[in-house]
Amino acid sequence: MLGTLLASALLLTGTAPAVAAAGWTPSPIVWTTCPDDPDSPAPPDGECGTVRVPLDWNSPHGPSIELAVARHRATDSAHRLGVLLADFGGPGSSSTEFAVTPGVFFSPEVQARFDVVGFDVRGTGRSEFIECPDTGKPPSAEPAGPAEFAALRAYSEKAVADCRARNLPVFDHANTAVNARDMDAVRRALGEARISFLGISYGTLLGQQYAEQHGDRVRAMVLDSSIDHSAGIERFLGDRATAADEGFRQFAAWCDRTTTCALHGQDVFAVWRKALTMTSGMPEERIELRDRVLKDMYGPDWDDAGQAIAEAVAGRPRVTTRFSYNYASIRLAVVCQDFDLRIRGFAHYSALHAEELRRGPLMRGSTLSHGEAMACLGVQGPPANPPHRLSIPRAPRILLLNARYDPATPYAWALAVHRQAPANTTLLTYEGSGHGVYQRNACTRSATDRYLLTLETPRHDVSCPA
Template identity: 80%
Template sequence: MRVFGAVLGSLLVLAGGTPALAEPGWSPSAIAWTTCPDDPDSPAPPDGECGTLRVPLDWARPSGPSISLAVARHRAADPAHRLGVLLADLGGPGSSGAEFALSPGLFSPEVLARFDVVGFDLRGTGRSEFIRCEDTSVPPDDEPGDRAQFDALRSYSEKAVSECRARNLPVFDHADTGVNAEDLDAVRRALGEAQISFLGISYGTLLGQQYAEKHGDRVRAMVLDSSIDHSAGIERFLGDRATAADELLRQFAAWCDRTTACALHGRDVLALWPQALAAADGMPQRHNWLRDRVFSDMYGPDWDDAARVIADTLAGQPPVTAQFEYNYASIRLAVVCQDFDLRIRDFAQYRALHAGELRRGPLMRGSTLGHGEAMACLGVHGPPANPPHRLSIPRAPQLLLLNSRYDPATPYAWALAIHHQAPANTTLLTYEGSGHAVYPRTACTRSAVDRYLLTRQPPPHDISCPA
């Protein structure tokens, strides 16, 4: 991680002479841009700048305690034709927006020429009050088979959430996406911009949606790539993802059937799959490790790896799984559990919900992502701070939605739901392939996004890009 510069406490003028916008209420201090320190693992580009911005801990008490957000900027390569600021969030939750802004290779040269790409670390991530839980005990199986196992899992989760919250106060109680949307507007104001463009991927799309709801008139253009549906109740949160996981497994089987390089080519993949799961369950690794590994391969998708892992498991040779430093398992307690109502009352409700997962996704045993988040939230009490609701963006311009037809994390059904909730403000681009995140996949997907960002003109109607 980089070291970010400090904020100049009470300055109201941005470095470079651009005045901060005069708006009612809380006023931002300037972002004191500095050269990013050298980092041998991730060198900053020569036109990259780093800084911090102090914002209220609680936006309902703007004069109360404050926290510091890490911000970074990659300046437009063609400043004479600069179109403004493009803020980007890669989701997670847990990714570093500041780090991404310093290596924005996702974007085309045309976009990088015309925009300052800006990213900030959302609360609890990167250099913005990083949330980390320290529980090292072995958790119970998150698929309890009876009431006693369910009660044990609930007790474990309640203890884990309580200890994580105590360790990470006060930011733990002020990290949901509704709060982050206000932080996003604080960055806009500190930059002195009347409007911003925005690209969010995966969980970053919820940040964009909530910003468009709260500050739609401040949006120049917005791309939502692989969208979270904030209107989903717990049944759809689990069921839609379970269906999507099974659809991806069928896509994998079809790929393997037509691809001679597949390690399982010429064999009935869907028939082998339950055999592989049974073999994996007999190995010393944690329960469902094979399902989870193949599910992660669906994001790419990396069908080569999925095939090799299944073949190795059937041969009795489980692969070694690498571990990475990433605080998603911690920060989801403060974010996802407050953005969605994932409270499960008792074992009877859990049993009904899990039966629904298995009914909609029998091949993959449900979604490792949806199920894992719901069970992690088992120990969270009280209503969500940022309750789910249907999208309402009457003040926003036309937004461009992108989604894969087969997406394991943000099902295509969610993009359709969002499109139906705001038909007058959204245009949908469907990538007719598999995987998570669409923008850089093909010339068709990239050109549609670039044209929209550069001209503010979305496609004249919903469009489809081939796989």
């Protein structure tokens, strides 16, 4: 469903709120017609502009950059409640396109009462787009020994250095703490005292960090499929490995009861093991098969998962691409600076990988988190936006949404976020599979809409049936 996906010095700690840069004020946004998006099924329904912000918030009067902003005005302006900022996540997606693509996400009631606004965070869309040069075919992402690990590290170091050189200076100023400060600049440029926010997937981290920095500027906040910024590398890899296996078990149960499944009537687990064994001599194809099945858990698209496994067993593997935007490039500047994914050497890697296999023996870990950790091998120094526990004492009550079987943002992460801020978070659990909850059914939509429109949250944590 969703795709499933940042380096100034210490802009944010776990508890210290960021403040507006002294003496710096954004200019009001000049709204114009939005450019056509050739990949969109319909012309943009809204207006577009830019906000100029400091490249480095620690030097607010130094060089600056422009961020793209888009707005779909409230259709019932007489009863407008304000601005609803939305971030589609990734990292790498364009939130401006999200805001002005008509009728694809928010309910008519929400669109009637809010100006829906999106801004392309640094490195995405029309905001200093980050794109890495081609560095050739990488070594295996699952090195079998010290020599293969050294080769992978050398490749990654060059890939990161080349990408950084092409995308300076924004590459060094693109972590989520920086983006949260940009978001407040957008709020100020809009002339709003407070904003509402809905973030999906990686967009939930933007929401969390904004709530830490500017909790008193938040009217309402929905975090759909939460990133847990407190996760160290062990949980970053292990929790997603567990989630991938839980997702596969959901697929197997569906296949057992669904006659149209390509593996119906067979032992799904045995067929899966056979598919992995048949591709064991072809590491790339094996990873691609696991990656495709993991991608199918996002929807979920169980039909495709069954077909993929059947094709692999028949010797006809078919490759699909998970992301169509610049995720592979921007993760180097964002994910690698938001999380401490530093692996010290082959012994450290071996211990981490063994834990991945222990927690996710079916899927052999998550190709999403493993791929991110391997891409970050070449990043030097500590993360600019180091992981920490959520601290949002100034924020209002926030609605958390998460599927119980989410392969990208595990349910364990939503529980962790909820435990870190129990006084002002409410958790809605969708009792099914997939990544992204708001649009799942009438239960998830109505609870979210009611909160956004009235600020009414359930008295207790609730669940919605699959």
